Amino acid sequence: MTSPEHTATRHGHYVQAHGLDIYYEEHGQGKPLILIHGGALTGESWEPYVGAFVERYRVITPDSRGHGRTANPTGMMSFRLLADDVVALVEVLGLHKPLICGYSDGGQVALEIGMRYPDLPEALVIGGAHLELTEGSRKWVRSILGDEQLGDIDFEHFGREYPDFAAMLQQLHGPDGWKTLLKQIKPMWNATLNYTPDDFARVVAPTLVLLGDRDGFVPVEDGVAMYRLLPNAEFAVIPGSEHGDFIFSSAKVALLQPLILDFLERHCGSNDQTVTVGRTS
8 A cells, every 4th residue: 555645743643534634643663553542532641651562563643533633524423433533544554453452432442443343453452441331421421511411511610610621621622622522522422332242242353351440430340241242352450440540540551551561462463564454334
């Protein structure tokens, strides 16, 4: 495949894929490793991991649709759509059998890729992802974005009740962009997933399921159930860890880095860069 034309900005690039100008950053050489960030974050959230991963892999950290420097011209957002975006990025960059690691919303996207494009990834790391949205998750969404049946968000209330979160979102997405993102992401965060056992059976790539034992959104029991539904999975529970610790706790990152690297090294294939993508409906 011919190398695509990229437009550099800061330390990253834009590339046209799936109707988007997708922003991504890239570090290192070797087998491609795509890191998919959590909801309302950006690819920069993976910075605590990049230093360790870049010694062995070509690390690619895109900003998802509607997040950071990647716009969302349609205004639509779903885990399936975000998965299609990542697959389109893989195709345009000509990556063969990339390793894919996602956390929270990114873990959900990685799971969707495994279900719908089973031949694409060499291996998957799925952190903090749902079997189905839990009441804990829905309660949190209601607490910050309002009733799930209502489209409006009271941003003044949000700013008063969650000033640190609001400040972080403004820094990441701009003074108006963070409001647009929350409006677009709210339906996705409230949507029923409706996965079936057959969906999980399609995930043939080796998969590491990661979960914190104190995750208020995804119970450990759900992680065990996902592990048992996946045909080629391993399961690890991070002690003393809440949902956000995967990214925001330096102590937990120090535990997770070698765990993820060990898994990837055991399931890392060749560095051939020719790509063929098969899609499962």
